[in-house]
Amino acid sequence: MYQRRIWPVLSLLLITSLLVTACTSTTQNPSASAGGAADPNGELVTNMGGEPDTIDPHKAQFNTEIGQVMMVFEGLMTLDPATLKPIPAAAAKDPEISADGLTWKVTLKDGLKFSDGTPLTAKDFAFGFTRTCDPATAGDYSYVLYVIAGCEAWNGMNVKKATPAELSAAKAKLGVKANSDKEIQFTLAEPAAYFRSILYMWVGMPARESDVTKGGDKWTEPATYIGNGPFKLTEWKHSEKMVFERNDSYRTPAKLKKWTKVMIGEGAVAFAAYRNNELDVNGISAEDLRAVDSDADLKSQLVDVGGAATFYYGFNVAKPPFNDANLRLAFAKSFDREAYIRDVQKIGKPVATGGFIPPGIPGYDKDDTIQKYDVAEAKKLFDAASPAAKDALKGLKFTYGSSARTKTRVEWVTQQWKTNLGVDIGLDPVDRTAFTALTKKPETTPQLFSLGWIADFPDQQNWHTTVWISKTGISSKTTGYSNPEFDRIVRAADKEQDPKKRDDAYLQAGKILSKDAPAAWIYYDASKYLKKPWVKGVTDTAVDSVLGEFRLYEIYVTKKG
C-alpha cells in the first residue's frame, strides 16, 4: 500500500511545475504592427468587467454604465480633452446667457440626426433633461440637475403619495423647455457658471420619447436605444458582451468599424486574455504590476492616466486636538507622499504640490505648496500648537473601515507621524459600514480618518463648493470644517460669469483650504492600463468613463499581427 502514497506527492509536483511554468512564461510578442494605417474594418475588443446595471443615460452612475452612454449619445456640450473645459458638441456655439445668469439658451447645430437617420431636435434634449428630473425615473444621478429651477422639488416628490395633479404642477415648474426645434432654454435656480460643464453629462443626453415609451423598461435594448453619438449599440448579450458599431450619421464618422466589449469579471482571467490577444486593452491593478514590470513587452504597452479623485486624511476640527489649525497643518506636512505611493499604494499620483483639485482638472493649483512634505516646517508648526491641543494627542486613534489593504496603509502613515512628530497614534479598525455610520454624525465622528472625493463633472464648483462649503459640504459635514471667508469666495465664484475672475477666486479659496487643513491631501487617483501596439488614436483624460471618451471617433486599429 505504501506505493499508493507516492501518487499524491507526484501530482502535487506536477501541479507545482505547471504553476511555475505559467508564472515564468513570457508573453508572445504579436508581430509589431506599429506604424500601420487604420484598418477600415477595424474592431477593438475591450473588457467592461461585468454587466452594467443600466445604460439608461438618465440613470447611469458608474463608469461601466456612463461609458456606454457616452459612446452612443452626445450632449449639448463636450469637454476639450486638453483642458477639460466645456466646448460645444451638439450645440452650435456657447450658450447665450441672460444678464442675471439665470436664463440659458442653447442653439443646436444644423442637420443633427439620430443614428437611424431621423432628425434630432431640441425637444429630444428637453425630454432627456426632464426625464432625469422626473421622480418616476428614479435615477441615482438626478441631483446634479438640481441647479435647474424646479428639478429638486419635483425629483424629491413621492410618486406613490402625490396626486397626478401635484406631480404635473411640479413638472410644469421645471426650467427646461424647447423654444423651437433648434433652441432649448434652461432656467436655473442660481446663476451657475458651472452649468456649462454639467451640459456635457449623461444626465442631459437627448432621447426620443417614442423610443422610451415603446421600449418601456427595455428601451435600452439595441432596437430602441437610439442615440446621436459616434457609435450605435447593435447587440447586447446580457452578462456576456456588448457590440457597438460606427454610427454613419455622426458628423465625424468613427475610424473603428466595431467595438466589442466583453464582460470578464476576474482580473487574472482578463489579464490572461490580454496576453492571448483576445483583448486589445486591459486595466491593470496594483497586484498585476509586478508581472507587467518584469516583462519588457508588457511594460512598453503600459499607459498611465490621471484621475478625477483626491484622497485625504480628514481631521475632526470640532474637537481637540484637531481644532488647532497649526497642529493639523503639522500633520499634513509630515508624511512622505512619494514614499507612500511607491511603497504602499502602488498606483496613484502623490500630492507633491497642488491642493485639493487634481492635475488635469480645471482649478488645479500647481503653486499650492502649503501642505508639501517638510519635516522641519512641520515641527515648527507642531511646537506652535496650543498646549491643550497637544495634550489631547494622548490616546489619539486613527479610525478606518477595516480590510487587509487599509490596515497596511494606516500603519504606514501613523509610523510616519511617530517618526516625524513623535506622536503615538493607535489603530482603530471598525467594520466598514459602521465606519460610514460613525462619520454621519458630528458626535460620533472619529478624530482622524480617511476620506476621498470623486468629481461628478470637472469644474471647481464640484470640488470646493460641493465638498467644503460650511455645513452642507460632503467633507465639511464629516470634518466639521467651516470658514466664512472660504464660503463667501466660493459662492461668489460659483455665480461669476467671467471665466478668468472665476478661476482666480477658486485658486484663492483652494489655498485657504490647504492652509486651514481640515484634511491632509494624500494622493490623486490615477490608473494604468495595457494597450496593444495596434490600437492608436486614443486621447486619455482624467475623467474618462470609457477609453478615449472625448475623442472616441479618432480611435483606430491597424491590422493585427
Add this chain to the structure above:
Amino acid sequence: MLKYVIRRLLLVIPTLFFVALITFVLAQAAPGSPFDKNETKPLPVATIERLNRFYGLDRPVYEQFVVFLGNAVRLDFGVSLQRDRSVNDIIGQGLPRTAQLGVMALFVALAVAIPLGVVSALKQNSAIDYASVFLSTIGTTIPSFVLAIVFIYFFGVLLKLLPFVGWGDGLDRRMIMPTVILALGPMAFLTRITLASMLEAIRQDYVRTARSKGLGEQVVIVTHVLKNALIPVATVLGPAAAALVTGSFIIETIFSVPGVGREYIRSILARDYPIIMGTTMLYAAVIVIANLTVDLVYGMLDPRIKVA
C-alpha cells in the same frame, strides 16, 4: 408509495418557506444597502431616501416579506433594484446556461467516475487504480478556483488549446474548460464512492454464491456486483447535483459564463434583494427536487428499502 410522494411534496412547501424567510431576513440584516455600491462616492442621503421610498425599502421588513411572499407564490420575484429588468427575465436568461453547465458537468463526472471506479476496484494497484487515486486526490484537495486558474494558464495561455472567456450557444469549445473543472470535484467524489462500494459488493456472500455456482466473471460483475454497487452512487447523486449547482457560482465567475451563479454572486455583493431572493429560491427548489428524486429512485433500485 403515492402517499409518500405526496407527503414529501407537501414538505417542500415549509422547506421553501423557511429558506425564503431566513434568506430574506439575513439579506436585509446584512450591513449595506443596494444604493451604496459606490464606496468612495456615496449618494446623497436625500437620494438614498428617495430610492428607498421608490422601491418600498422604507417599509418594515415583515411587511416587505409579506409582499414578497404574495408575489412569489405567483412566481413573480419583482424587479432588480439596480437593473431595469425583472428578476424572472434575468434568471430566465442565465438558467439555460447554468443548467447546461451543470448537466454537462454531471454527465462528464459520471462518464469518468463509474468506469474508473469499477476498473480500479477490479484491478487494484494497477495503473488505472493509481490514475483514479490521482484524480480523486486532485479533485477533492485542490479547490476549483485554483484548478481553473492553472488550467487557464496551461491550456489557454501557454498551449493556446482552449478558449477561456464566455460561453456560447449550443455546443462550443468555450464550454470545455468550465465543464471539466466543474466536473472534477463530483468526479473525484463519485470515483471514490464507486470504488468503495464495488470493493464492498465484491466481498458479499451472494457474489461468492454466484461464483461458486459457476457463473462467468462478466455476468457476476455486471449483474451481481455492479447492480448493487451502484445503489450508494445513486444516493449521493443528490448531494453531487447540489455540489454542481453551488460549485458553478465560482466557475461561472471565473470563466465569464453568463449564468445564474454569476448573477447570484453579484446580487449578494450588490445587495440586490429581489435577485438574491429569486436565485436563492431557484437553487433551493433545485436542491429539494434533486434530493426528492434521488430518494424515490433509491427505493426503486433497492427493494430492501421501503419508501412508503
